[in-house]
Amino acid sequence: MxxxxxxxxxxxxxxxxxxxxxxxxxxxxxxxxxxxxxxxxxxxxxxxxxxxxxxxxxxxxxxxxxxxxxxxxxxxxxxxxxxYAEDDPNSPENRAIPVVPTQEGPTAMLDGGCYVFSLDKAEYKTKGNFRYCRVISEAQGARYQSLFYGEIDAGASPIMGFGDRHVILFLAQGTGTVTISGREISAGTGDGVYVRPGEAFQVTPSGDAPVRLFISACPAAGEPEWRETMPDKFDAAIPRRVVGIDPARRQAMAARYFQMLVDKSIGSDVVTQFIGHIPKSKAEPHRHLYEEALIILSGEGMMWTETRKAPVKGGDVIFLPRKQLHSLEATAEAGMDVVGVIYPGDNPSINY
Ligand code: FES
Structure with a gap:
């Protein structure tokens, strides 16, 4: 054949x-x-x-x-x-697409509910030593996932949970102990951590170095549920909870690559976390069947939808609804490093 x-x-x-x-x-x-x-x-x-x-x-x-x-x-x-077709950001059609005017607040709205959220313009709340902001929520148009960004300078964070949601952490900076329903797990920069439905967790930085982290809850959830005491119902059927960066596990996607972090291989069947790299380029506009949160770790570029575009940089987060036509352009020579959380889905390379 x-x-x-x-x-x-x-x-x-x-x-x-x-x-x-x-x-x-x-x-x-x-x-x-x-x-x-x-x-x-x-x-x-x-x-x-x-x-x-x-x-x-x-x-x-x-x-x-x-x-x-x-x-x-x-x-x-x-x-x-x-x-994997690329697109010319300087084509006459693309040059006619305007940049979203600079916003006072953290959110630059694109088409179809897609937006870019800048952490440096966010309003933060505090709960004890935990300083946090809400980046993606149902109130901001999401249907399938919530995302929080949080900082812990020293000491154990409050104990928090999200009911029956799947929770995925990404440690953007720092090392420490993540205690999940009584089980202590070490994690550091670049690690994804999986918290099963019904569990609660707490993050304690090592020494004096702060921890900066992103917290995804899927399906979408409201505010964290603050707990007085740590529950002890760790789901021992899924003992492995941390997945780190491993260049040997990279998967090529044309000139891009990605590596799965928390995914179905450790029991997360409907929500998937990956880390990836985009070289200097602009993808051809495309769509996905999943809703996506895309955290920009480093680099800079432009997020495009049909009639608008917005600059993005390290520390920004892109919210992308299902089926929204889009294209992410990396403009720096060194490209762009990203972490994505997709729901529902298990394969970030499927596009149409
Ligand atoms: S179209 Fe064949 S694998 Fe995607």
Whole structure:
């Protein structure tokens, strides 16, 4: 059997009818993409049947025909020749897109509820020695996740929880102990930490060096629930809770790369955290089926939507609703380092 033909370098978005049988073209020859029209006869390829599980089910059927998750896109198209297209930020169309005027507050609004939030303009609250601000919430338009940024200069933070939400921490600076429902875990800069639904946690910096961290709660949650005492119901079925940066685990996405931090490999099935690098470039505008929080760790650039763009720099966070057309441009020679949290989803390389 020879290689399939690349019908399209991106997946096909489809909304399905519950119970209906769909036959995905695997050979790439069909003229009814992404579906079979019988053209595979004699090629050795067979169509792949998929029965829709629910009304209006949204799927991305693979167009490049090289996926390992047939019939769905798994991001393989990004690494095919020409699969991850770039865009010219200086094209006449792009030059006509205005920059969002400088804001008094922390939020620069783009199209479709997408925004850039600058931590250096945020209003902070305090709870004991914990100084924090809300970056993403339902009140700010999110449907699937909340994000807080917090700082602890010294000593144990208050004990906090988010009810039955999945909670993922990212330590942007500092080292210390994260106590999760009674279990003490060491973590440092660049680590992702997973707190299971129903658990509570507390962060204690090592020595005098402060800890700066991001806290994601999924699905979206309100304020942290402050606890007087540490519960002892650590979920021992998932003992591994910290995932650090490991260059050996990087996955290429054209000239970009990413590495999974907290993900399904340690029990986080619906929310996924990754760290990644974007070289100086502007991606072609695209969409995702997941809602995303993108923390800019270093570098600078521009976040683009259809009719607006906003500058971004280290310390900013981008909130990206599902299906919103967008493009992130890294403008510094050294590129941009980011941490993303996506929900619902387990693969940040799937785009359409
Ligand atoms: S379109 Fe084939 S893997 Fe994405």
């Amino acid at each position: 020879s290689e399939p033909v690349i019908a399209n370098r991106k997946p096909y978005y489809q909304e399905l009818k519950q119970g209906r049988r769909y036959y995905w073209c695997s050979c790439g020859h069909s003229t009814r993409q992404p579906f079979c029209d019988g053209s595979h006869k004699g090629t050795g390829f067979e169509p792949v049947e998929y029965v829709a599980r629910e009304a209006g089910e949204e799927v991305l059927f693979c167009g490049c025909k090289h996926t390992k998750d047939r019939p769905f896109c798994d991001g393989t198209h990004n690494n095919l020749p020409g699969g």
